Amino acid sequence: MESKTLKVIELFAGVGGFRLGLEKSNYKIVWSNQWEPSTKIQHASKVYEARFGKENHSNEDINEVVQRNVEEIPDHDLLVGGFPCQDYSVATTLHNSKGLKGKKGVLWWAIHKILEEKKNKPKYLFLENVDRLLKSPAKQRGRDFAVMLQSLNDLGYAVEWRVINAAEYGMPQRRRRLFFIGYHKSSELFSKLKESRKIDWILKDGTIPSAFPVKNSSELFLSKFQLKGDLVEITDNFNKTGKKSPFENSGVMINGEVSTIKTEPSYDGNYTVLGDVLQNGEVTSEFFIDDKDKDKWEYLKGSKTIERISNEGHKYKYSEGGMIYPDALDNASRTIITGEGGKSPSRFKHVVVSERGLRRLTPIELERLNMFPDNHTKLEGISDRKRAFFMGNALVVGVIEKIGKELYKQINQLEYA
Template sequence: MKKLKVIELFAGVGGFRLGLEKTNKYQVVWSNQWEPSTKTQHASLVYEARFGSENHSNEDVASVLTSNIPDADVLVGGFPCQDYSVATTSQNSKGLIGKKGVLWWSIHRILSEKKNPPKYLFLENVDRLLKSPTSQRGRDFAIMLQSLNTLGYAVEWRVINAADYGMPQRRRRIFFLAYHKSTTVYKNLKKANKLNWISSEGTIAKAFPVLPQLKIDATFSLEEDLVTLSNTFNKEGKLSPFLNTGVFCDGTVYTSKTQPKLETKKTVLKDILQNGEVTPEFYIDKKDLPKWEYLKGSKKEVRTAKSGFTYNYSEGSMVFPDALDNASRTIITGEGGKSASRFKHVVATPNGLRRLTPIELERLNMFPDNHTKLEGISDTKRAFFMGNALVVGVVERIAKELFTTINS
């Protein structure tokens, strides 16, 4: 069976590509990585060092002509969580322009301008996408679903915590797949019992099983006009109507709160540690320990804002040092560097307390050791990459199942 051709957007250091290529069923024919806020394009340099520079674009995707992007079967990407509201209408973009610089609309533009758009989309985002913005919970996701519907796609989504399925990090992300109406998968989804699709028959349910589901928790349709949808969606609602799992087909949302079918074989923090190979700079100096203990500890104190306003501040304690017999907490972008922090991981070893190394952070995302090691790239920057990355194992399992679904 021939490999599926892939366009990879917002490629970072290549987590999506690693997951796809591990299946041996996908071939990336064009990739793009551009970081607007930095002069040196560190992530793109790592990507090119690992995968080569051929067919890789390091320019703002919003300025890339669609005609310069080759045709492909699948479009993938972990795109930034931004404000997706529809700003205005215009004749030149099928009646809609999202806010400038919002990268969702770059995906939308590529799909709408391509004569042969990708038949499948495989996308990832932070799970708060389902309930943003706070003023109109769920509006952003509703806009994305309806804009895909307008382009002829049906969608299935699920929030997956990698640790529920035996992976080494508690990292919750929303993954969604979209199927073009010209595909057999779309036709199967359209006629399927939506509860069965969500709980057992769908691509994501097969890759990541859930406990038996008794009912669809909510069904509702979305306003077709994107500007009206943007202005009116869930104006009064305190809660998002989108639950952690669902499908969207032909203008109708079907959504349920599913529970993962937990896997018994687990990888825990202890399993990924580099034993005896860690250099002194990762160890916490005894004199800095009180600062770490304060930041990790519980607090009830009076604080004063810059404006002079005083307020009561409280927060609970963090486990300190981190538990070694559990999957790790989520890596964040500020994981690197020596300074004390509430959110950095600290482990107890025979030689004392220490922070995690870049290799250990890579392992928590299931990247190969030293994937991000490159001359001129600091350990802090490597930690930042992993805070932005996804868990490769999640992509690999969905990609395998997607290939089977497409070819069955």
């Protein structure tokens, strides 16, 4: 039977990392949204439109779109997005007939509203976030993820999740992110997960371990618990006394039951390292470190103890260890952060040694570390600093490509066989 093209909407699209990964398989983006709230010029959206066209692309606050009418968003099989890490707590409100209210402006509730109100709900979700979501906030570790899981459970979705460090599977950047996939109860994959041994799903049968294999863990270490109460109760009471989050780096949730276990990557393929992505001999002078700044760079990268004063007025000593400087070329790079661009010395920017001296990374090199095509973010009016910012916000395209390919395979085998 002929393979079916799956329709996708891409939220919080940035410069299109999800799209680049998914379009390697039989997915079609039918609608996308990118909105940067704090900036007048919508740089990321401009890059997205330049690469993929303006058709079916929305550059409007997603909260305003969903408040107006979720049916403006086309029907789709898969909803994807890397949404910001915020406070997901829920409160009771007298004015709201449903009695529940998430914090205004928290973008998780925009996703929630689409899933809740669309007549034809997407059967699948593929979402990305920082790995600290599993253990935030500090006073109730894991509460935010529990709110999210229970809200998806209420909407009829099962969830599979894993924290993946791209470098542990041969990719060029040590970037650790949480990926989770949702399966609606109307899908065959929901039924398959329901009938499965949860430990088998997490370790080998699920979508994520099929794409990113893990070593076998002892079943004795599998933790199971039921999410109790509505979203307000979870907000108020989840893990109030626990010092540690109950969520490990891998797990599933179906019908409110969580099964979770710590897994380790299993990979024996090739590795790409920082040295492999460098533009040798093609780098212009502005990326080289000025002799007058070298001492400042060395100081910032070195170990130090600094006396600081807390908000309450107490003096304390803040210590930080030294960093490998310049960055090692025979290993995957450190995580790119949004402040990577610009000439000013910084502890966190990458510095590499070349025949012509020490230098920062170029926008093309940063794109390669996230497995984007060369010059994907190059556009008139977009500075190198802004291009670096995009890559600090982006995801590793190779991770999306592998999970997307495996999800497509699973859906195609079960739903359209």
